Amino acid sequence: MEEIIISTLTRAMVAGTPLLLATTGEVICERSGILNLGVEGVMAMGAVTAFIVTMTTGQPWLGVLAAVGAGMAISVIHAFGSVTLQANQVVSGLALTMLGLGLSGMLGKPYVGKPLSIKMEDWSIPYLSDIPYLGRIIFSQSPFFYLAIILAIAAWFFLERTRLGIQIRSTGENPKVAETQGVNVYKIRYLSVIIGGGFSALAGAHLSISYSKSWIEGMTAGRGWIAIALTIFALWNPARAIWAAFLFGGIFVVQYLLQPLGISPNFLSMMPYIATLVILLLISLKDSKKLSPPAMLGEPYQRGER
Amino acid sequence: MKGISKSFHGIFANQNINLKIESGEILGLLGENGAGKTTLMNILYGLYQPDEGQIKVNDTPVRINNPVESINHGIGMVHQHFMLIQNHLVIENIALGYKDTPFFFPKNKIRQKVEAFSEKFGFQIDPDKKVWQLSAGEQQRIEIIKALLNGADLLILDEPTSVLTPREIKELISILRQMKAEGHMIIFISHKLDEIMEICDRVVVLQKGKIVGGTDTKNTDKKSLARMMIGRDVVFNINREILEKGKQILSVDRLNVVGDKGLLAVKNISFDLYQNEIFGIAGVSGNGQRELAEAITGIRPVFSGKVKINKKDITNKSPRHIYDMGVSHVPEERIRFGIAPGLFLYDNAILKQHHLKKFSKRYFLKYSRVKNHAKTIVKDFKVATHSINTQTGNLSGGNIQKLILGREISEKPQLLVASHPTYGLDVGATEFLRQHLLELRKQGSTVLLFSEDLEEIFELCDRVAVIFDGEFMAVLDSDDERLCDIGLMMAGSKRI
């Protein structure tokens, strides 16, 4: 029993990692006032890029870097659409998802089903990994896990305690005011969308080279969309995203735990999606006042508007 | 500034304007709403680019492409609508605009700066409060601090007193004098003669985007300034007929309404309205007027109390139900509530009326009637548009207001709730509209008029209530002598 609990929690951490990465990215992006529904597509791009580069060069970290680069590059499309062209952000984001899923499918076709022999070793933190229970659950994880947590905390610090962070948040709350205070709203929004894309791609890289160590089309399986929901659940705060993501990681893993009990596997794989809806419902029922997104989220901004 | 021109949608907002200001001077910029004062200053501040003309700072010609460049030239601006982010802390707001904000931990440094300033000018501001928790006067001070921190030599104040209580106005004046003594230049935009006369050294009058006069304040008087501003002698001279009060139309009983921030915005207000009367609610905006209007018209839920129309209870009924009981509404934020900007003008002409039998038959709208109706409104209310098939968002603010007013008045409501109906209208349209309100009164309707414009209140209203912080400070006949203290009542320092 003890063994089951520990292994479940350990796996929950693994499953939560990509969610945390993508959610952190989306939080930064939405804080600047841009809703990016392209997470799913960018994540797929990240996954396929990381896989291909790792496979061909044998360097997983090179793969990660390439994935982040690809994710940032493809996110420029959404930034251009939603910032420069002031297009509808929902539609522009959907276009990005379609394109990302499509491109990843095309690029990855020769690699489908090939296992990745190069492993990204888990990092056991000296001394800490010897702590009973916690040592295994938290301190002997893949580098992505630590990266995700560090980046989430860094993102919180960045948004709350730096000048650029204040500029990003101001842009999301009231771009017109930000502009009069000398903030280049377009630049800030581009930056935020691109950073967000990098995070999503990192999440994808985790999926293909650490989590499943293989590439199949559609392997992101809606995690990008869940990350968008988690952004709301985290109330646009990267620090809150940490536990939100791992809670969801737990829900992903519990499926395997319940399967032997004879519950339909299809019902179990529905759980993360149902849980998403239930959690959004609970937030709304509990405290709808807290549920205040950045005031100008999703609103295009045009300079010199009278 | 030399030969500045700027037009929006083909209409001149500024035409060939020349302006000069010297060190240690307070220049008044006088003009009515829509005279082009704000546009001119936004050009100076780099928010708009002039179509023509040149700006010189210290005799060097400059191009001001954006506010940052303007700040670098030592120009600071306090906008009429504060450029503050309501959900952020005071220090975050200041850090946003300050040139030398450090990258890491910006708040600590700013906090010290704010405290230094507070001491110098002798006011108190809590730097760790959210902006929305502050009063309008305090918010204005943040704006001034922001400008001064960036080393502004020239400070532009756009209608700075419009949101202040009389006491806060006095404090503002003393701050401005102190700044003047230190050699700062100040441009003071206003349409209020008294203030201009009191504060400014020199005054320039704008009318319809052109400069129509300029002089030292000591060489002029209020009357001649007023003539320049309006472009003719008499301001308004509407004769209100004396009419007998008719039967009771609206009754508001111990009404309490919760505002956006979760606090009571309307506190225990009671009043009755009768046929043939215009009832004015005077007060500085943000004292519960909007919440009161929205509660009566059904947009905002009533917390407690009763609203009755013709003795029938309409408390918390739907806006449509209340409309059908004969209540029209000209909302305060007209673009936000009054129109759907992407739809055609004729679509918007029936926004609140589309369900009426006149315009719809079962599930269908009768578009030919709708279009005729729209044409009538455009004609009767002189809405400037080339067609009724234009997107409503393309109209100017004043024309949108005329459209909304036409729409709400045309159905001959029993009660018209009108919030700042003449705000942003030119003189002609204002007069025209006031005549319409009086006409409505004559026909046996009643008007509930919310206005900040005391002139308007005294001219139109039979009775006046003064609202402060969600409470009525007084309800008086408009010829009651005690209303000479209306300023004090609006500031909450006197209650009758």
Next chain:
Amino acid sequence: MIKIKTTDRYNITALRSFMTNILSLVAGLVAISIIFLIAGVNPIFAISEIFTGSFGSFYGLKETITKAIPLILIGTGLTLAFRAKFWNIGAEGQLLMGAIFATWTGLTFGQSLPSYIIVPMMFTAGFTGGALWGIIPAILKIKYSINEVISTLMLNYICAEILTMLIVGPWKGKTRFGFPGTDNLPDQAILGLIPGSRIHYATLILAIICAIVLCVVVYKTRFGYEARVVGENPDAGKYAGIDFLKTSLILMTISGGLAGFAGVGEIAGIHKYLGYPAAISSGYGFTAIIVAWLAKLNPLYAIVSGIFFAGILVGGDAVQISLGLPAATVDIVNGTLLIFLIMGDYFLKHKITIQFSKK
């Protein structure tokens, strides 16, 4: 120095709008060519293959019409929802739910009832299924302010799992030899086809009628008016006394219901039994989003844009076989075209002048 100046354009003519759309599509195809080129595929060959595969032959054309049926149905429904700024991304799930309801109806009552009764019954059931699945996000949005993009998407996944659960479990057909899937629908419940094709004409006619009716609904009725006002400015809608819940429920009933119709067509016209979700709908719910966007949210234009994108689906299948491209190719084409359509909208609404000046 080159200066680019943009100004708003106010008078947008239908011709300009149409031309902009065409140019956007052409520009999109150019961009797709570049992607093909990078992928090592001859773009001219690939793109001409897509269009000859779909519109160039009699067989291709028949297939194109077949695939246009669900796209037109869903696309028209989406034009209505999008007009009210209700971002229904869940048509895929609504289609599947319609298919589930219709299959149940067909299998349960099909044996004993004549065609002219069971077919309308199935369509009603399918509409109901799709509508129910569409109403859920409407309630969640209005009552609990839950973002409809998220909820409709989650419901897609949930519906696909429900369907799979049914066909591997209680509904597994005896004639399937242990493979997932229901039994075939009885003959009375199968829709007639235009001979020599897979075009189930009843659904096609229904789709065109729906598009026309919805066009009237949007532009001529009170409900259409209210939906447009709500989409343009919700605050004005509140001020105008429009009941949000009612409006959203009606429009999602229609939008979901039409997707449900599409599900019925796929089941009763093409597959004849309920199989895996991916087999029933090849992403129609998502492609229809672009159909609606290309149609400028006009239900009538959705007929044309539905046929166009059906062509791309069919042509996409053709290049998959002839050039060995992956199934995702269609996603690339769709995504790219949508991006260029968005860009086109900008050029339609703004006038851009480039000035050359010395400085």
